[in-house]
Amino acid sequence: MRPGKEEPMADAFIYDHVRTPRGRGKPDGALHEVTALALAAHPLREIRTRQALDPKLVDDVVLGCVDPVGEAGGNIARAAALVAGYGITVPGMQINRFCASGLDAINFAASQIMAGQQNLALAGGIESMSRVGIGASGGAWAADPTIAIPAFFMPQGISADLIATKYGFSRQDVDAYAVESQKRADAAWREGRFKQSVVPVRDINGLIILDHDEHRRPDTTTQTLGALKPSFAQMAEQGGFGAVALQAHPDVEALNHVHHAGNSSGIVDGAAAVLIGSREAGVAAGLKPRAKIRAFANIGSDPALMLTGPVDVTQKLLRQSGFKISDIDLFEVNEAFASVVLRYLQAFDLDPAQVNVNGGAIAMGHPLGATGAILVGTVLDELERSNKTTALITLCIGAGMGTATIIERV
Amino acid sequence: MSLTLTQFHFEIDADGIALLTWDAPGRSMNIFIDETMKDLDHVIDHVVANDMIKGCVITSGKSDSFSGGADIRMLEAMAERARVNEKTLGADEANRIFFEESRSLSLLFRKLETCGKPFAITIHGICLGGATELALACHYRILSDDKKTRIGLPEIKIGIFPGAGGTQRVARLAPTADALLMMMKGEALKPDAAQKLNLIHDSAPQSELIMRAKAWIKQGGSPIAPWDHEKFKLPSGPIYSKAGMMVWPAASAICRKETFDNYPAAKALIQSVYEGLQVPMDVALRIESRYFAHILKSKEAKAMIRSLFVSMQALNKGARRPQTIASKKFKRIGIIGAGFMGAGIATVASLAGIDVVLIDRDEASAQKGKATADKTISSRVAKGRATEAERDAFLARINPTADYTLLADCELVIEAVFEDPHVKDETIREAEAAMGSDVIFASNTSTIPISDLAASFSRRQDFIGIHFFSPVDRMMLVEIIKGKETGPEAIAAAFDFVRAIGKTPILVNDARGFYANRCVLNYLLEGHLMLDEGIPPALIENAARMAGMPVGPLALSDEIALDLIFKIMKATQAALGDAALNPVQARLISTLVEKMERYGRKNGHGFYEYPKEGPKYLWSGLSALTTRNQTPDNFDVQELKDRLLMTQALEAARSMEEGILEDAREADIGAILGFGFAPFTGGPLSMIDGMGVQTFIERCDNLARKHGPRFKPPQNLETMAGSGRTFYAG
Numbered sequence A: 001m002r003p004g005k006e007e008p009m010a011d012a013f014i015y016d017h018v019r020t021p022r023g024r025g026k027p028d029g030a031l032h033e034v035t036a037l038a039l040a041a042h043p044l045r046e047i048r049t050r051q052a053l054d055p056k057l058v059d060d061v062v063l064g065c066v067d068p069v070g071e072a073g074g075n076i077a078r079a080a081a082l083v084a085g086y087g088i089t090v091p092g093m094q095i096n097r098f099c100a101s102g103l104d105a106i107n108f109a110a111s112q113i114m115a116g117q118q119n120l121a122l123a124g125g126i127e128s129m130s131r132v133g134i135g136a137s138g139g140a141w142a143a144d145p146t147i148a149i150p151a152f153f154m155p156q157g158i159s160a161d162l163i164a165t166k167y168g169f170s171r172q173d174v175d176a177y178a179v180e181s182q183k184r185a186d187a188a189w190r191e192g193r194f195k196q197s198v199v200p201v202r203d204i205n206g207l208i209i210l211d212h213d214e215h216r217r218p219d220t221t222t223q224t225l226g227a228l229k230p231s232f233a234q235m236a237e238q239g240g241f242g243a244v245a246l247q248a249h250p251d252v253e254a255l256n257h258v259h260h261a262g263n264s265s266g267i268v269d270g271a272a273a274v275l276i277g278s279r280e281a282g283v284a285a286g287l288k289p290r291a292k293i294r295a296f297a298n299i300g301s302d303p304a305l306m307l308t309g310p311v312d313v314t315q316k317l318l319r320q321s322g323f324k325i326s327d328i329d330l331f332e333v334n335e336a337f338a339s340v341v342l343r344y345l346q347a348f349d350l351d352p353a354q355v356n357v358n359g360g361a362i363a364m365g366h367p368l369g370a371t372g373a374i375l376v377g378t379v380l381d382e383l384e385r386s387n388k389t390t391a392l393i394t395l396c397i398g399a400g401m402g403t404a405t406i407i408e409r410v
Numbered sequence B: 001m002s003l004t005l006t007q008f009h010f011e012i013d014a015d016g017i018a019l020l021t022w023d024a025p026g027r028s029m030n031i032f033i034d035e036t037m038k039d040l041d042h043v044i045d046h047v048v049a050n051d052m053i054k055g056c057v058i059t060s061g062k063s064d065s066f067s068g069g070a071d072i073r074m075l076e077a078m079a080e081r082a083r084v085n086e087k088t089l090g091a092d093e094a095n096r097i098f099f100e101e102s103r104s105l106s107l108l109f110r111k112l113e114t115c116g117k118p119f120a121i122t123i124h125g126i127c128l129g130g131a132t133e134l135a136l137a138c139h140y141r142i143l144s145d146d147k148k149t150r151i152g153l154p155e156i157k158i159g160i161f162p163g164a165g166g167t168q169r170v171a172r173l174a175p176t177a178d179a180l181l182m183m184m185k186g187e188a189l190k191p192d193a194a195q196k197l198n199l200i201h202d203s204a205p206q207s208e209l210i211m212r213a214k215a216w217i218k219q220g221g222s223p224i225a226p227w228d229h230e231k232f233k234l235p236s237g238p239i240y241s242k243a244g245m246m247v248w249p250a251a252s253a254i255c256r257k258e259t260f261d262n263y264p265a266a267k268a269l270i271q272s273v274y275e276g277l278q279v280p281m282d283v284a285l286r287i288e289s290r291y292f293a294h295i296l297k298s299k300e301a302k303a304m305i306r307s308l309f310v311s312m313q314a315l316n317k318g319a320r321r322p323q324t325i326a327s328k329k330f331k332r333i334g335i336i337g338a339g340f341m342g343a344g345i346a347t348v349a350s351l352a353g354i355d356v357v358l359i360d361r362d363e364a365s366a367q368k369g370k371a372t373a374d375k376t377i378s379s380r381v382a383k384g385r386a387t388e389a390e391r392d393a394f395l396a397r398i399n400p401t402a403d404y405t406l407l408a409d410c411e412l413v414i415e416a417v418f419e420d421p422h423v424k425d426e427t428i429r430e431a432e433a434a435m436g437s438d439v440i441f442a443s444n445t446s447t448i449p450i451s452d453l454a455a456s457f458s459r460r461q462d463f464i465g466i467h468f469f470s471p472v473d474r475m476m477l478v479e480i481i482k483g484k485e486t487g488p489e490a491i492a493a494a495f496d497f498v499r500a501i502g503k504t505p506i507l508v509n510d511a512r513g514f515y516a517n518r519c520v521l522n523y524l525l526e527g528h529l530m531l532d533e534g535i536p537p538a539l540i541e542n543a544a545r546m547a548g549m550p551v552g553p554l555a556l557s558d559e560i561a562l563d564l565i566f567k568i569m570k571a572t573q574a575a576l577g578d579a580a581l582n583p584v585q586a587r588l589i590s591t592l593v594e595k596m597e598r599y600g601r602k603n604g605h606g607f608y609e610y611p612k613e614g615p616k617y618l619w620s621g622l623s624a625l626t627t628r629n630q631t632p633d634n635f636d637v638q639e640l641k642d643r644l645l646m647t648q649a650l651e652a653a654r655s656m657e658e659g660i661l662e663d664a665r666e667a668d669i670g671a672i673l674g675f676g677f678a679p680f681t682g683g684p685l686s687m688i689d690g691m692g693v694q695t696f697i698e699r700c701d702n703l704a705r706k707h708g709p710r711f712k713p714p715q716n717l718e719t720m721a722g723s724g725r726t727f728y729a730g
Helices: A036-050 A076-083 A101-114 A156-167 A171-190 A222-226 A233-238 A241-248 A279-285 A309-321 A338-348 A368-385 B034-049 B072-089 B091-102 B104-113 B130-137 B166-173 B176-185 B191-196 B206-218 B242-259 B264-276 B281-296 B299-316 B340-351 B363-382 B388-396 B404-409 B421-434 B450-456 B488-500 B516-532 B537-547 B553-560 B562-576 B583-595 B620-625 B637-657 B664-675 B684-691 B693-707 B715-723
Strands: A013-019 A060-064 A092-095 A120-128 A208-210 A268-277 A291-300 A330-333 A390-397 A401-409 B008-012 B017-022 B055-060 B065-067 B119-123 B126-128 B140-144 B150-152 B202-204 B332-336 B355-359 B398-401 B412-415 B440-443 B463-468 B477-482 B504-509
Touching: A013 A036, A013 A279, A013 A368, A036 A076, A036 A120, A036 A268, A060 A076, A060 A101, A060 A368, A076 A092, A076 A120, A092 A101, A101 A120, A101 A268, A101 A291, A101 A368, A101 A390, A101 A401, A120 A279, A120 A368, A156 A233, A156 A241, A156 A338, A171 A222, A171 A338, A233 A241, A241 B242, A241 B537, A268 A279, A268 A368, A291 A309, A309 A338, A309 A390, A309 A401, A330 A338, A330 A368, A368 A390, A368 A401, B008 B034, B017 B034, B017 B206, B034 B055, B034 B104, B055 B065, B055 B206, B065 B130, B072 B091, B072 B281, B072 B299, B091 B104, B091 B281, B104 B130, B104 B281, B119 B130, B119 B206, B126 B130, B130 B150, B130 B166, B140 B191, B140 B206, B166 B176, B166 B264, B166 B281, B176 B242, B176 B264, B191 B202, B202 B206, B242 B264, B264 B281, B264 B299, B299 B504, B299 B664, B299 B684, B332 B340, B332 B404, B332 B421, B340 B355, B340 B363, B340 B388, B340 B463, B355 B363, B355 B404, B363 B388, B363 B398, B388 B398, B404 B421, B412 B421, B421 B440, B421 B450, B440 B488, B450 B463, B463 B488, B477 B488, B477 B664, B488 B504, B504 B664, B516 B537, B516 B553, B516 B583, B516 B620, B516 B637, B516 B664, B537 B553, B537 B637, B553 B562, B562 B583, B583 B620, B637 B664, B637 B684, B637 B693, B637 B715, B664 B684, B684 B693, B693 B715
Parallel strands: A060 A092, A060 A120, A330 A390, B017 B055, B055 B119, B065 B126, B119 B140, B126 B150, B140 B202, B332 B355, B332 B412, B355 B398, B412 B440, B440 B463, B477 B504
Antiparallel strands: A013 A268, A013 A291, A120 A268, A291 A401, A390 A401, B008 B017, B463 B477
16 A cells, blocks of 8 residues: 555455354264364365465454353464464454354454455354353353443343243244244255355364254254243243343333243354455455445444344444345344344344245354354355345344344345 | 440450450440440450450340440431531542541451451340441351340341441351342341351350350460461352352342342442452452442432431330320220221230230121231241240230120220221220220221211210221331320320330321321322323333332232222212312223222232232233323333322322321331332432422422323422422431
8 A cells, every 4th residue: 555545445355255064062062072273273274275375465364252261262363373374474363242253253354454454354253162161251241230230131041031022922933933943954954055165174184073063953843842941931030130121121021931942042163264355355366256245333232132233233234334124135133042033023024034044043053253254154155046136144242232244246 | 554445344364365345334235336446446456465365255245135236326427427528628538538437347347357366256135237247357256046146237228238347258258149148138147047157156055155255265266367368268169150150140130129229238238249259358348348438328328227217216216206194004905896907906916915805796706806816926936936835825815705895994995897987986986885984095997087086986085096007917107196186195195005016106197098098099090090091001010119119009909909999089089079089090990890890809800810820910901991002112111110109209298288297207107117118218208308309399390291280299399499498407
């Protein structure tokens, strides 16, 4: 760049996307033996090798991670970049906006490119939930009365139940949604819709450790789900959180506890990366652009409902980008809990066929810091497959936030 | 070095162990006053300086108690001084002085704890508040195994929290969840419960306490508190640990659940523990002190200390009783009407050791009343709160009969018969014929003016109302109703009786509904009108509880019974004309009662449904009772809360204006004890004072514009605002 000269705003393009299969986030999960560092490095290395990328062209690696402690702590992005063979010149940073971290990593990298300060970057996320553990990084939000009391802190599942109660989603509604997520994920896997992006995780001898999303239960029916007990009723009663819910939303007489393991996102291990760059950087690296990152936004929302941020942030994003909801062909709304997606459909009066068309986190799992990047890749593959143009990706976020991004095929 | 003490005796035995006996002169119970702190400071210096002294045992010179804790008036005066200082010295300097003053007890206890010589404490009888905090700072604590002995930190009940190290030491001795619960409830513990929480070292017969404490010192008891050892570990581990995460999120949630975030002291308490457990003891105590000073100056603490401690104590001691008349003790009283209320009055009288002649129209009915009383005492026996022998004596004191002549040697007669003027008239005449010619007659009516009933009694000056609340054994308020011609002897006797049964009296001039019920009826009216406005019923009920009321207006309506409310409305209409009724409420209640036969909890159908199994729930048909159903987000919850409290506060102010009440303390205590009016406000008139009379009027005017003239403030408030006066001085 020449000093003193104003450049027009650059476009940020998506050039590639790779994710790991998602392993059950427990000691018996296939990826439990894989370190968080190895997991994070896997998609980075895959993009480098399959694009024959010259690491010297890469300006940054930005990875989302929600519990960046222990082996995932410090700054896992720098370590992963080195392990993935990017050499000493590629820096790395880890960011955290809870469940949207992977999407925020992409937006962050895109911002740098749009601002003309970087040319090519990798953005994505990593979460080894089986090894590090959900909530391992602690935080004042839940524990310090200074924030827990005024923010009406309650565990997310109780907020999800509050959303279901307040907006009128019954147990049948949420279970039916969960069954549909399983069916769509099953169809997508059987038709090989993920094969462009999911790269098996292998051991040092080249043997496959995992080549599919192992959380899925394609034979799920509303009958099998009907047998599950609500997960959050006891916690709401004994921990006092049910009372907190009613004080935050006093129009609710009593919580209807509808969520359980079968209609909530799965706890899994996984990582993902997206290659983002300017048009010039793509040309220099010999890459073919797949989509343009058109607009993105962040917002804070009611912390008690906690998970309705996607509605608020979508409204904000539409307002500031000039897109209309009808301009969007496909939506990815993270399936943290069934009621989150049902509320989104209700708020925008959407056709369910447009939303999460290949299933979501209820079927395949939600590796917290990585999911945002996974959703971008999933919907991009689907835009190409179905020959559509525009997609909106959004995730609900702990502590009451929302992040959303609009991408458009080029 | 000489030691001159005013609150303690100090002696040293042959083994070089000091015995410090706390015996505050001229008081039945030890409390912390400035002199106590000075004395204790000197004692610590003396013990440290004197090489002959190995250690010190602290005990009480009072035969049946250790101490009630700090003098609340000392704390009040401190807060008051701070308010004055703020004007003369500026906020910063006033705050600095106040902070130092308010932590002087905490620093003194820390000085004792770290003085280098072992202090042991022996506790027999009640030990509360600051005294418990003293005990926690001692290195060895032993309690008597007596059934009177209790140790506790009740500060939270008057809007403050343990601020002399209590939060830090309890949370370093007991598991966190137990520690928080103990201090949030403010309940005093028996020795075994205290030992289970690790708060004390041992318990023993009273006679052995000092010997045991001295033996502990002689055997080399350590003068170093556990938390001053480098390797000290918190009983529940660090806050940021798996175990900590099981406790802390729930602690905040339960705090909100129990307090609706209306009590800053509760929040400050858990905040002190949360922050304090992460730092060494001296830092922790400083943090606790910061919150303590902040809370001590809060308007909630001011209101609660004044109403729930100072006013309550004054009223209980008979502040409003005619002072010139000699007090009376009652050996035997007569109660006519053995229904639920009559039996309840008989119960509390017998519990106080008073013989009761319990009369009803036939002996079987009277026996039924005694059976009701039996149920109450038996449940106490079952819970271990009374012995079999106490029950036998209790029952022996109640004599059920249909024979009015047994009233002849009763020293007070109370009627609690059916609320019907004719039945009352007959009862009063029959009783007067049978009872002594100088004995006071009291009616427990809740709806009929006392002056009307007095017409049936020839000695009008000896006729009075003693209005109990249901259930009598649990409700602590009694309204003493003064009729037009009621004389001072009758008033004094009523006060003496209420004091004998351990309840709190307020003196009310005769008027329809007296005091408490008038406020309650306004509260119910507001709830009913909200329902008609289309406000979701759950929102009405939750807003009421969030405002600080124990029960929502719809649930309370069901408890009282909708048909009874309907009857009261008809009686009001008959006496005062159609204009006295709210037409919207009249339509709502008559629809529910007459068309739908929904009577409330009593028939299982009211605003709520009452299933045989499981909790009640709001009836789904309520939304069909109004055509104005609106979505929840159209309502400002704060305004709903304001309406529900302010309608009651306005009625309390009107009661003062109309002379139904003459003393603001009675309006406040009557409201808190009678119908659970948001205690953190200190009562309805304290709430007006706390808000500022002018602000209250402005908010009322706003509500009146939106919701009608029932929110128009009475003249007395306008006058007060004009002259800058408040209900309470200061």
